[in-house]
Amino acid sequence: MGKRVGRRFERLIPAYLEGVLTERQWRWFQRQLRRSEACRQELERYRRLYRHLDRARVEYPDPQALESFLPRLYERIAQETPEPKPRSWTARLWDRWTAQVAVGGLVGSLVGSAVALLLALTASGLGILSESRMAEGGETVLVTVSGDEATPAIATVEAFLVTAEPVGPTLSSGDPGFEGSSPSLGGSSPAFSSEATSEERTPPLSPLELYFPETGADFGTLVAFQP
Amino acid sequence: MSVKDADQFLVEQFQSGDRGAFDALVQRHYRRIYDYAYYFTHDVEEAYDITQEVFLRAFKALNGFKGDSSFYTWLYKIATNACIDHRRRRRVYRRVALYEDLNVEAGLDRMPDRERLPDEQVLDLEIDEQIKQAVRQLPEKQRQVFILRHFEGLSLQEIADILNRELGTVKAHLFHATRKMRRLLAPYLEEVAVGGHEEG
Numbered sequence: 001m002g003k004r005v006g007r008r009f010e011r012l013i014p015a016y017l018e019g020v021l022t023e024r025q026w027r028w029f030q031r032q033l034r035r036s037e038a039c040r041q042e043l044e045r046y047r048r049l050y051r052h053l054d055r056a057r058v059e060y061p062d063p064q065a066l067e068s069f070l071p072r073l074y075e076r077i078a079q080e081t082p083e084p085k086p087r088s089w090t091a092r093l094w095d096r097w098t099a100q101v102a103v104g105g106l107v108g109s110l111v112g113s114a115v116a117l118l119l120a121l122t123a124s125g126l127g128i129l130s131e132s133r134m135a136e137g138g139e140t141v142l143v144t145v146s147g148d149e150a151t152p153a154i155a156t157v158e159a160f161l162v163t164a165e166p167v168g169p170t171l172s173s174g175d176p177g178f179e180g181s182s183p184s185l186g187g188s189s190p191a192f193s194s195e196a197t198s199e200e201r202t203p204p205l206s207p208l209e210l211y212f213p214e215t216g217a218d219f220g221t222l223v224a225f226q227p
Numbered sequence: 228m229s230v231k232d233a234d235q236f237l238v239e240q241f242q243s244g245d246r247g248a249f250d251a252l253v254q255r256h257y258r259r260i261y262d263y264a265y266y267f268t269h270d271v272e273e274a275y276d277i278t279q280e281v282f283l284r285a286f287k288a289l290n291g292f293k294g295d296s297s298f299y300t301w302l303y304k305i306a307t308n309a310c311i312d313h314r315r316r317r318r319v320y321r322r323v324a325l326y327e328d329l330n331v332e333a334g335l336d337r338m339p340d341r342e343r344l345p346d347e348q349v350l351d352l353e354i355d356e357q358i359k360q361a362v363r364q365l366p367e368k369q370r371q372v373f374i375l376r377h378f379e380g381l382s383l384q385e386i387a388d389i390l391n392r393e394l395g396t397v398k399a400h401l402f403h404a405t406r407k408m409r410r411l412l413a414p415y416l417e418e419v420a421v422g423g424h425e426e427g
Contacts, residue, residue, distance in 0.1 A: 014405040053378070
């Protein structure tokens with residue numbers, strides 16, 4: 001047997017003993033076995049090795065140690081995965097009180113802040129826009145403004161209304177209930193000129209119709225219509 | 228019920244709160260895991276400690292076990308990691324206690340009681356010792372595969388699953404390891420050298 005053949009044969013022995021040779025390798029291997037005594041001897045050495053490995057013994061701890069395996073294991077489990085201890089009644093009471101105080105404080109401060117804000121706004125007399133809706137393609141827009149000064153609200157409406165046509169009673173600067181023009185309703189904006197008549201209004205930018213009901217109350221209402 | 232099904236049943240029992248199922252799983256597998264740890268360390272106490280560690284880790288992780296692989300494959304994975312961790316710790320320890328460890332490896336602390344044993348058993352003990360020494364000399368990856376195949380009797384595919392390696396890689400490791408073992412144990416594989424103790 002040549003050196004190269006011998007090396008190849010030896011390399012294939014473990015795979016042969018594992019039964020994972022390809023068919024071609026297996027045929028070659030069998031042929032070498034038939035031809036060569038050295039190959040047979042080498043295979044036999046591996047078989048002996050396998051037998052020794054099969055007989056290799058394991059040393060075990062003494063039987064007492066084996067018997068105590070499970071109790072010792074649970075001991076370690078208890079040490080390394082402690083279950084949460086129940087809290088004392090004082091700790092639970094403290095938790096409850098602190099939680100209640102925290103929630104109560106939070107709610108109280110929120111309510112207080114809201115009331116304070118409302119009072120401040122009412123006292124300052126600023127107009128509050130309470131309802132608004134954007135006009136889209138001929139929708140009616142109702143805007144209610146409370147407060148003595150409607151200017152901030154009108155300024156907002158100004159931006160929304162672009163194609164208004166009058167349908168309700170119109171006002172001019174001389175009509176009763178019309179309380180002067182605001183800067184935002186001035187001639188600079190044709191869409192919102194309070195002095196424009198219905199004949200002067202030309203689409204797409206029609207004037208906004210304003211109506212202040214004579215309620216005698218301090219709070220007026222601004223109504224804008226769009227057909 | 229097959230071994231796999233029985234394990235799966237016990238795992239499910241444990242996951243639904245039956246701690247007794249874990250006892251059963253330990254009883255079924257601790258011997259195999261001990262053997263594996265022993266072949267890795269060749270030390271009774273270390274193997275025992277590793278086995279405890281393996282089941283401790285298994286207990287902690289068992290609720291998350293989804294059954295993608297068989298329970299014992301999963302357990303061998305834990306055992307392999309535990310053995311590797313143990314070896315790392317031991318390396319650190321060896322630097323500290325090198326002198327003492329060398330005595331242990333040379334067998335000076337634990338000589339077999341030869342007077343009580345017949346010749347054949349003496350030879351077996353000697354071969355056992357040589358096998359241990361040879362296994363220790365294998366590179367880490369080859370040793371894992373070799374132990375799982377030859378001492379634990381797992382299939383090549385099972386080993387590939389446990390070690391997360393390609394089947395071809397596992398085969399290569401095993402064949403290299405086997406050839407190396409053959410060279411290391413050469414004096415004990417010759418028929419003449421064995422002197423009539425051969426059974427095959």
